[in-house]
Amino acid sequence: MFRILVSDSMSEEGLAPLRKSEQIEIVQKKVTEVEDRLHEFDALLVRSATKVTEELLQKMPNLKIVGRAGVGVDNIDIDAATRHGVVVINAPNGNTISTAEHTFAMMAALVRRIPQAHISVKSREWNRNAFVGNELYSKHLGIIGFGRIGSEVAKRARAFGMQVHVYDPFLTKERAEKLGVSVCTLDEVLALSDIITVHTPLTKETRGLLGEKNLAKTKKGVYLLNCARGGIIDEQALVKFLENGHVAGAALDVFEQEPPGDHPLLSFDNVIVTPHLGASTVEAQLNVAAQVSEEVLQFLEGKPVTSSINLPTLSKDVYAKIQSFYNLAKKMGIVASQYMNIPVQEITVTYAGTVADLETTYITRSLLAGFLKPRVASTVNEVNAAMVAKERGITFGEKFSDETHGYANCISLTVYGENKVFTIKGTHIPNYGDRIVHFDGFSIDFAPEGYLLYIQHQDKPGMIGKVGNVLGSHDVNIATMQVGRQQVGGKAIMMLTLDKPLDDEILEKLTEIEDIEAAKKLEV
Numbered sequence: 001m002f003r004i005l006v007s008d009s010m011s012e013e014g015l016a017p018l019r020k021s022e023q024i025e026i027v028q029k030k031v032t033e034v035e036d037r038l039h040e041f042d043a044l045l046v047r048s049a050t051k052v053t054e055e056l057l058q059k060m061p062n063l064k065i066v067g068r069a070g071v072g073v074d075n076i077d078i079d080a081a082t083r084h085g086v087v088v089i090n091a092p093n094g095n096t097i098s099t100a101e102h103t104f105a106m107m108a109a110l111v112r113r114i115p116q117a118h119i120s121v122k123s124r125e126w127n128r129n130a131f132v133g134n135e136l137y138s139k140h141l142g143i144i145g146f147g148r149i150g151s152e153v154a155k156r157a158r159a160f161g162m163q164v165h166v167y168d169p170f171l172t173k174e175r176a177e178k179l180g181v182s183v184c185t186l187d188e189v190l191a192l193s194d195i196i197t198v199h200t201p202l203t204k205e206t207r208g209l210l211g212e213k214n215l216a217k218t219k220k221g222v223y224l225l226n227c228a229r230g231g232i233i234d235e236q237a238l239v240k241f242l243e244n245g246h247v248a249g250a251a252l253d254v255f256e257q258e259p260p261g262d263h264p265l266l267s268f269d270n271v272i273v274t275p276h277l278g279a280s281t282v283e284a285q286l287n288v289a290a291q292v293s294e295e296v297l298q299f300l301e302g303k304p305v306t307s308s309i310n311l312p313t314l315s316k317d318v319y320a321k322i323q324s325f326y327n328l329a330k331k332m333g334i335v336a337s338q339y340m341n342i343p344v345q346e347i348t349v350t351y352a353g354t355v356a357d358l359e360t361t362y363i364t365r366s367l368l369a370g371f372l373k374p375r376v377a378s379t380v381n382e383v384n385a386a387m388v389a390k391e392r393g394i395t396f397g398e399k400f401s402d403e404t405h406g407y408a409n410c411i412s413l414t415v416y417g418e419n420k421v422f423t424i425k426g427t428h429i430p431n432y433g434d435r436i437v438h439f440d441g442f443s444i445d446f447a448p449e450g451y452l453l454y455i456q457h458q459d460k461p462g463m464i465g466k467v468g469n470v471l472g473s474h475d476v477n478i479a480t481m482q483v484g485r486q487q488v489g490g491k492a493i494m495m496l497t498l499d500k501p502l503d504d505e506i507l508e509k510l511t512e513i514e515d516i517e518a519a520k521k522l523e524v
């Protein structure tokens, strides 16, 4: 049974896929209303109001996934979620059209002074001369941030006969040409535009993007819109430029603090505002809630998610192809970590054969998670494995090779410790399973599963019998046994699968046998 906390208002119809599952209980309450049971929840669904902080994540040790029913994830501490091994997903395109339409409605309202005129008429006035506006037709519109919403705004602007100038450092010329807009530098957009609208996420780079310095580069009489995130237009700077008359008016759907309280911006007659309504349509809310519900359901059923912020995205088809290698890699990581139980500095994964053509990033993450699990007390999984490795000073990398050692596919893992380098190679054989085919310089063939016992010894007659005797006399049954050697009479290894975990005293007894050089328990 999984418990999901839905802490912001969400479309009931959109939550239907989750409601249908008998495995899921939904609790619709604010975080503050369930403080005493936060540890019970496996998933958290939010919009922009809930702040997913380190502090909240600490109170939710069972949390596996945060679903953002919308685009912006600036209310979620992604690094903290990653550290806690919590997947963060969003619904990136469900509210694009609604937000673009809202931006356009705000633009028209701003230049025609519709809200002001509305209030006037409702106050029983009839003052037509006070509300003379501007046309949008032929005006220069500057769009900063040309992603989903920015490009939908551009299409509507072109339909209104506007000239569109775009600034987005990640925009290609081809894409801009296709949409009939001109690509500009930020300074060009600032200098050319009669109206400027921002559609970037709020990041370190975009916070205060339209601050005093850049506002000074705009045309006198410019109109500004922010239907993206409070803070992209610096509010203090905006107040200053409204006061000195440089900015003719502004339309704001979002604020640095929401709600904005008694903010000075609210006292300007030429500032029109809405309470973060960009995504607030029946259609958008159904889209985003349905999208995150489906994804959360998938995730809780152990399937891949497609809109993850802190995991490589993976389609169902790709996941089906990598699943076997994903499992093999994890087991190889676990085995290697226990065998090399010393500090390590570097891990290299080499892919050969059919596996080399797949999404190996995901497979490597699985291997890393397996490797780190026995070493790290906190939860480690595919989400935070790379970060945990980095924190512990372990570098890792992928390589590709043609050397398959006669198998259709081969994953090699090499771990570099202070005075030791260890290599393990594995393969997945369809309808047969995972096999380790090379272990620390020895060719061997065993399944990386269950209670394993590794023994390194001299290749002499009677060794197998001696080991069997010790185990048998302690009532330990051997399920499988594989041997490998480099040369006759030289170093050799045994890998046994036991039916139950081995006591340390028995392990000690094994190491006392003459010609046994090392014995180690491994558990997968």
Ligand SMILES: NC(=O)C1=CN([C@@H]2O[C@H](COP(=O)(O)OP(=O)(O)OC[C@H]3O[C@@H](n4cnc5c(N)ncnc54)[C@H](O)[C@@H]3O)[C@@H](O)[C@H]2O)C=CC1
Pocket: 070, 071, 072, 073, 092, 095, 096, 099, 144, 145, 146, 147, 148, 149, 150, 167, 168, 169, 170, 171, 199, 200, 201, 202, 205, 206, 227, 228, 229, 253, 254, 276, 277, 278, 279, 280
């Ligand atoms: N008011 C509301 O209710 C809503 C607000 N939003 C906000 O709208 C914004 C845009 O959303 P989408 O278009 O869906 O996102 P998107 O990711 O499709 O587009 C964002 C664009 O900004 C560009 N960008 C990033 N850094 C930049 C920089 N320093 N300068 C210029 N461009 C930069 C990116 O290259 C990208 O093309 C987000 O902040 C989102 O949170 C989204 C939905 C509803």
Ligand SMILES: O=C(O)C(=O)COP(=O)(O)O
Pocket: 047, 048, 049, 069, 070, 071, 072, 073, 095, 228, 276, 278, 279, 280
């Ligand atoms: O999707 C976004 O980024 C939004 O800003 C929408 O926010 P909301 O879900 O309406 O609180």
